[in-house]
Amino acid sequence: MHCAATVENLALVTEFVEAAADRFGLDTKKKFGALVALEEAFINICSYAYPNGEGEAELACGDDGDAFLLEIADKGAPFDVLSLPEPDTSLDIMDREVGGLGVHFIRKLSDSASYRRENGQNILRLVFRRSLEGVQ
Amino acid sequence: MEIQTQKEANATVVTITGRLDAVTAPEYEKKMNELIAGEAACFIVDFDKLDYISSAGLRVLLSTAKRLKTKGGQIRFANVRGTVKEVFDISGFGAIFQMNDSVAIALTKIA
Numbered sequence: 001m002h003c004a005a006t007v008e009n010l011a012l013v014t015e016f017v018e019a020a021a022d023r024f025g026l027d028t029k030k031k032f033g034a035l036v037a038l039e040e041a042f043i044n045i046c047s048y049a050y051p052n053g054e055g056e057a058e059l060a061c062g063d064d065g066d067a068f069l070l071e072i073a074d075k076g077a078p079f080d081v082l083s084l085p086e087p088d089t090s091l092d093i094m095d096r097e098v099g100g101l102g103v104h105f106i107r108k109l110s111d112s113a114s115y116r117r118e119n120g121q122n123i124l125r126l127v128f129r130r131s132l133e134g135v136q
Numbered sequence: 137m138e139i140q141t142q143k144e145a146n147a148t149v150v151t152i153t154g155r156l157d158a159v160t161a162p163e164y165e166k167k168m169n170e171l172i173a174g175e176a177a178c179f180i181v182d183f184d185k186l187d188y189i190s191s192a193g194l195r196v197l198l199s200t201a202k203r204l205k206t207k208g209g210q211i212r213f214a215n216v217r218g219t220v221k222e223v224f225d226i227s228g229f230g231a232i233f234q235m236n237d238s239v240a241i242a243l244t245k246i247a
Contacts, residue, residue: 105226
């Protein structure tokens, strides 16, 4: 699917990815992580991909049997969100900033994250393996 | 997201229901700023009915807590559990906020 990269469309993209994750059978905890990672990537595109005006975000969901795959793309200037530094998560309340936390969530909540530039698009690929929790 | 407030003897209990995300976070910040401007200084935020939180949600929790701290106020969080707690934990926010297992316990901790 594709839509205008605006914060108001967060509910739309969340619904799209949640439905795909449900069809795949991703467990609740993994699905929650996927939806947070999606929000962080989507909001990042809304905020930074198109400094000179409006643009679109494109989403694709798939699976390789063992894992749920999510690709989030934009047509902004080449930018690898995964190149951002990790935040210092050990600071106390007054020194703590939230910058960098979005990409931290993308890394931590997915089983793997990769970036590629292809056909004028920034493509972030996130992999969520089917959880084996509870399987004997 | 819905926000309900309940005035107790020594604190204002703020119950947030639904999602605290990039769309709804500004509503939380606005509501808290109104309460702080209205001289409320001690807060318990009840997460019992919160299903979802992202970095945008954490950002406003942090900015509100910082504002309160500079004004000598207090804020405690109650019922942070499950997937919402996981987001707190991986962000390191679980360690910087005062957390309690229930609103009743949090109320007894307000100095």
